[in-house]
Every structure is written in C-alpha cells, then in structure tokens.
Amino acid sequence: MKKILSILMCIGFLCVSLGFAQVEKPSDLKYPPLKYDPPDPKNFRTEFLNGMWGYIQEDHSLPLFDISALIHYGSLYDPEDKMGLASVMSAAMIKGGTKTREGSIIEERIDFIGGSLNFRAVERTATLSLSLLSKDMDEGLKLFFDILMNPEFQEAPLNLEKARLISQLRQANDQPSGILSREYERLIYGEHPLTQQPIQISYESVSSADLKAAHALYFFPKNIILAASGDFDKSELKDKINKIISNWQNKNLKIPSFAKKFPQPEPGVYFIQKQINQGYISLGHLGIEDSNPDYFAVQVMNFILGGGSFTSRITMKVRSDEGLSYNQGSRFRYRWGFPGTFSGYVQTKSSTVGYAISLILDEFNRIRKEPVSDDEMDTAINYYLESFSNSFESSQRTMSAFADLEMTGKPMDYYKTYRDKIRAVTKAKVQEVANKYIHPDKSVVMIVGDFDPCNEGGDKWPGPLDKLGKVHKINLKDPLTGEELK
C-alpha cells in the first residue's frame, strides 16, 4: 500500500490589487469577456463494425472509464399482454446472467473491482452503463458486451426479480406525488400505451423466452449508440470493441406504431381522496413535442411563468408573497415522438388548495394577456446563455447527450445553434406561444388530498371546489389487479 504523501508549501505573495474598485451594487460589477464554444459532436463520432456508432472522448484527468450503450427500446413497445416486460428486463438484465456467466458472478466481479453496472429501460430508450477504474477496462468491456449481446434471463434470478417488482406494486398508491403524476398523465393521454401500468399477472406472465424475444428484436448494432469517456486511447478502445462485436448481426428494426390523437378530457376538477394534510395539485393539459420550432420560445416563456424557480411568477406569487407552499411552478414535460404535458403544480395545506390553484390560473391568464417585462426577458435569456457551458462539464454526460441527439433524430447542430435560438426569442414571441400553448379554459385540475377540508377552503378562497369547474372524483385502481378500488 502506498503511503499518502502530503506536501505543504508556504508561499508568501505580494499582490497589488489591480482594478478592484469597490462597487455599491452588484449590478455595477464589470466582468472580463468569456468566450465559449461547445464541443462539436462530429469530433467524437466514431464508427464501429456492423454499423454501430458511438461518441467517444479521451479524458485523462482521472484514471476512470465510463461507457454506456443507448438502445432504441423501451416500455412503450411492451406487447399488450406483457405489460411490464421492459421493467422486468430492467430488473433482470444483469442479474439474469448471460449464456456463459451467472448474473451473481458478474455482479460480484464488478463490485469487487469497485465498479458499477446498471441497466434501465424507460419509455423508448434503454441504457446499459458501466463505470470503473481504467485499469479494469478490458475486463469491464467483456462483461458489458456479454450482457448487451447475450443476456440469458435465467429462471431463478428472473423469478426473484418478478417477485420483488410485484412487491413494489403494493406501494404504488403510497406516495401522493407518485399517484398524482401517474393519474394526471392517465387523464391527459387517456387509455393509451403511454399510460398503461403493469399489474401482478402481467409481471407473472413475462417469461425468459419473452425477454429473449424482445432482446432479439431490439438489441443489434445499428439500433445502439455508444457513449464512452475516460483514460484510454481511442483507437485502442475502438479495436477492442470491434473485436467483441465482430459477429453481432443486424436485424430489421420493427417499431410498433401508435396513435397520436388523445382524448380531450372535460375541463374541471379531478379529485383523488387521500387522508393527508395537504393537497398535491397539477393543472394543465397536453403540451408540445420538443421538435416543435417554438420549443425555444416556450422554454423562455415557461421560465418566466413558473420554470425559473424564484425568479418565476408562480413562485414569487404563491411562495414568496403568500407563503402557501414550498414547491410550486410550471413545467413542460417532453417525450420522444409524442407531445408532452404542460402543468402548473403546487402542494399546499388543505385549506389553501383552492386559493393556490386560483393564483396559478391567474398567472396562466396574465402571461397570455400582457407582454412580459424587459427585466423578465433579460433574466430568462441571460440565464440560458450564461449557464450554457454547464451542460458540458462531464465528458461522459456530453457524449451521452450527443448519443441521445442522434438516437432521437434531433439536428446534430442542436448545441451549436442553441444560444442563437434563445437569443432570437422576443417578448412578442413569448406572448404568442403563451396564447398558443397555454389554455386555462381547457385545463384539468387534479388534486390528491383530503376532500372535505380542501373543498371547504379558507378565508382568502372559501370553497367549494366546484367554483373551479365540475368536480369529478376518481377512484384509484388496485395496483395488483388493475381493478377500481371501492
């Protein structure tokens, strides 16, 4: 074992301050210019055998190695009678082992060398990621690609993971925030594959053969983009990966097609009973896709409305002015290939639920009716411009971001043109997109809370809640059976 070496040096400096004038207010501070050009994906894009691509960056600052594989596969592609297949794959991909290795042996080995190996499938993408010390790179690569190419989903670990997933299902109605986000989406998208939830029998029905079939359909070189960074030689890494994947065959990708039409839910209040001392609230409607040309203007508009934390209107009004909540704002959520959701959100004590909702609705209306101020524009635009370089702090995050751009078909000059597109947003455009994409009259208001005190309201906003529109009471479903709970 090497001994830690501490070197202490004491150096006396004689420094003459140059130009450190005292300013009375921070807005008078003058800063030296700073130029920053984002990394260009072209410089990192690397082709591997069989048409697999990757974004690879050497980074010798620490003896580390990171690699991830982004796969176009996810829970949205679960067959209708095998809902939850992708979740089972997430849980069992590594633990289920490969054709030649037990999952527990792989985990043990990765753990022994202080590494981490994870697999997770979400809506339309899956990621296998590995992080370890660069001295263990060769061994790590073998295990990484063995899992990516040859998972076996062995019976015993698979059954154990299914039992654990079913056990997690029992908790699906525990957390008010979890209930709200799930049910809000269900209301906005209706019964659609985007919102379907696995139940006990669907988990139970997933077999090793089903998982292998899904793996065979989606896991092939042309459907995967790698991202890697760390202390290695790029051409050596390329050779090593090519050697491992040389016999990996491509398939024809068959992506199921989905309706993009969603029912327009009746505006009004949707109430889910839970005996807690606050109401958890989301209000809004269907949003937009991030490929929408108005995306940048919507970002700026939402920053001012409720996305820019304490500088945003909703936070200032609901939290700072009124002290009604700790957590509040508005957000546009995005999903690949489908419009996302728009929502205002807040959690507040039962007696101020109606009042908080009314304040958020006022802000929805105000940003549509009045132009935003110069100061608000200045803060929002400068925030995006000045914080831009933050996205590229980590080599691995940058490589993954590039892989993601390519996978989802976004323009590869997305980052290069990003600041110009933000700069181009005007006050008029902000108001235009507010009118185009925020519709208080079409909004649904979903509340998870205790109905009677919420309905009664308080001094500043006495109930009942139907002042906000017709009140629909929603019964939750039993997460194990999918049957409505009475």
Next chain:
Amino acid sequence: MKRVFVLFLTMFFIASLIGAAEVQLNVKEHVLSNGLKILMIQKADVPRVVCHIYFKVGSINERPGITGLAHLHEHMMFKGTKLMGVTDFEKHAAIDKKIDKLMNKIYREKFWEADGGDKEKIARLQKEYDELVQSEKQYIIKDDLWTLYMKNGGTGLNASTSNEVTGYYVTLPSNKVELQMWLESDRSMNAYFREFYSEKDVVMEERRLSENRPGFFFNEQVSAAFYAASPYHWGVIGWMDDLRKNTKADLMAFNKRYYVPNNAVAIYVGDLDPQNIIQMAEKYFGRIPKGLDIEPIRTYEPPQYSEKRMYGEGPAPTSLQMMFHTPHAGQPDEAPLSVLASVLGSGGGGGFRGRGGRGGGTGRLYKLLVVEKQLAVSVSASSRAQWYVGAFQFRATPRFDKNVQPEDLEKEIWAEIDKIKKEGVTPEEIQKAKNKFEARFIRSLSSTSGLARTLGRAELHRGWNSVITDLDDLKKVTNDDIKRVAAKYFAKDNSLTAIYKRQGGGRQGGRR
C-alpha cells in the same frame, strides 16, 4: 473611489497522492485574518467555477423551543440584506419593526395564554398585520439575490441545512466569481430578514410535505427515541410547535452567534486562478468582522443501559430497523464499522438516510435473505459516523407474499451478527469493501460540486485532508478489527429495534 491596497497573502499548496491509482488532489488554502478559510481546486473542464460557502451550524446547535431554526435561518438568508432586496431600506425597516411588534403581541396572545388567547384581539391584530404586509410590498424587491445569480448564469443555485452544517451554493461562469463574493459577503454582514412570517409558513409547508411521506412520523419518533440526550434527538426540519412559535429575535440571535467568518469555509472548484480568488476574497470577505469563538455542543449520547423497542403501524410498507450506537467520526472504530457495513451491504434498500454500504446485490445479507432464503425484498446495512454521535443501522423489508414478519428478519440478522462476532468476514469481502471505497473516492473527484461539498464539510470538522486519511484508515482494517467492533457495538442494551407494519396488511388503496 478606487483604492489600491497591498495584500500579504499566505497560501498553502497541499497536494495529496491517493492510493494505488496515484490520483492527486491539489487543494490550495488561504486563511483571512478574520478566520475565514478559502479552499481552491483548479479543474478546467469548462469555464465555470463551483462556489460554495459552508457555516459550521446546523440543527445540533438548536435547543428545545427553537428546533428547526437553523433551517429556517437558511431560508431567511435569501430574504434580503440591508443593500439587497429593498428599494428604500429605512422606509421599509420602519414598517418591518411595526410588523415584529405586532407579531410579538399576537404570539403572546396565542402561545402564552393557556386558552389560546383572546380571539377577537388576535383577529384585530392580524388585520393590522395584513395591512402592514401590504404596505411593505412597495419597498421589497423579490428574490433579488436569486435573480441576479440566475441572470448571470448561476446554476446549482441552492442551500441546505444538515445536523451539523449549512451550505450556500452557486456555480457561475468563471469570469463572474466576483458576483458571488459580493453577494455572499454582503449577506454574511448585512443580513436583513424580510417577510419572516410568510417564510415560516413556507417552512411549515415543507414539513407537511415530509409528513405526507408514508412512514415519516414513525421514523421521526424512532430517531428521537434512539438519540435520547444529544441534539440529534430532533430532525433538521424541527418540531411543528417550534416552527409556529419561534420569533424574529430567536433568528437574529442565531445569526449573530453562528454566521461569523471564523465559523465558515468558502470553497471554489473549477476554472480559476487562485491568486485572483484570494485577492477578491480579501477584498470582499476580508471586510467582515471576526466573531466570538464558538463552543462545540456539550451533550453527547450517554450509554443506553437497556434495550429499546418500538412498534408502529401506518400507511408505509412493513419494515424492520435495527440501530446501534457507535463512535462519532474520527474515532478508530469508524473504519472497521464502515467496512463491515459495506460487507453486509445493501441490495435494494436505501441505507441510513440514503447513505449505506451499498452492495449492488452482492452484500452478504442480500445474498442470504433476499436470494437464498427469499425472506426479504430488500435489506441494507449502513454505518454513519456523525460529528458527535454514530449509528450502525440495519433495514429490511420482508416478503409479504411469503408471510414473513419483521421479527423473522430480526432473528436472521442477529444470527448473522453472532456469526461475525466469532468468525469475522472473509478476506475477499474485506478487500472488496476496500476496493469499493477507493474507486468511489476517485469517482467523487470527477464532480466539481461533489468535491466542493465533500471537502467543504470535512474542513469544518476535522480538516479537508480527513477525507484522505479516512480512506487510508479504511485500507488498514483487518478481520480482527471487524470481530472486535461487532462484539463491542452489537449488543441488545446498545440497540433500538423498530418494527413497523402496514395498516390493514399488504394491500394499499386510495381510501384511508
């Protein structure tokens, strides 16, 4: 007026080589004459600098009656200064004083009178208060500091309070560090707490958010029962009664005592020039007067002398917790206990307050109870040495479908503990734990904000270099150490066992 001044700076360059991988951690130190320590690490990946400032104050510096005040104070540090957040300081201050007077009257009525006071009088005073709050609005610039930071590209903008430390964070473009120096030195000297009473409401809402997390109330009681005497007895958020009743005067006394430069460290990590940072620090932070020395907390945790057991029922999943008192950070037994926690491992559980000897499914208890015997959904072990207390904790969730009870898991864990007392663990298990600690440490160096957080906090307790000497101590742990600490701390009269059952069995509906 432009002042040219001469600085005599003493800067320590401290480089430490870490472990087999020969990673170097270059930390530059500088101490201002008022006691504020500046730490700097150059890391030029992008032109940004992580700027954190940590004060050695947290919930352990509170007492009954003012619990939650350290955290409330952290909130209030965003509510302006004599220079920031106000258009006309004097005019606003005149109203603010009236507001405080009125609220003192209301508090006396509401909280001092046994019957809750004269309702009509309270309503009358409340009306006056509401009017004053309306009239002060014209002078208040909302979230001035926050807006300035954001306008200048501030990210990671936040603050946090723990049992021991309060931190204020922002990451700025590398040409704008001076803004942080201006704003942070200003709020260290000139804090002026506007809108105190509505911010108390915000913090109460924050507590309610915690309360609505299933199992919160039980866990709060478990912690309070485990820490009987020391100020770890209450949570950082504080008791609701205290949040209602604490006063502006409490807050100001707390500020005066703890928010002094000799009780803080400022740390900068990123694309920076240390000499430039030091010059700016001397100019801005150097003007803050030194405060009085601060005595460390007095009450540590006395021996328990008897076994504690708690039973609860509610809306969270059925679970078992077993907690044991262990030494506080920096004591020789800390390292073997950490290795033992790592060997026993996690495998699905969150560990103690999110920390834990995570085992990625390869921990000994996971293999035994989740995989082999299939009695648990998850099981974790974690060791947490805090500044003045320590705890080793097991957590497990039984398999509901196999009708396993928490008590069954308790027996299994005790059987494993007894085995370890006799035999210890295997050399491979110890080596694995050591490898994991080392790799985790090297990985932690890649995150600028993580590095600032780890070193800043460590600096306030045993010096930032303790993160390296602790790693060295971990590498020296032997199986005899493991057997010794297992025998010493895993005793019934040093433990609290908490058994929690989901109300109404396993099914969970929406109607309760």
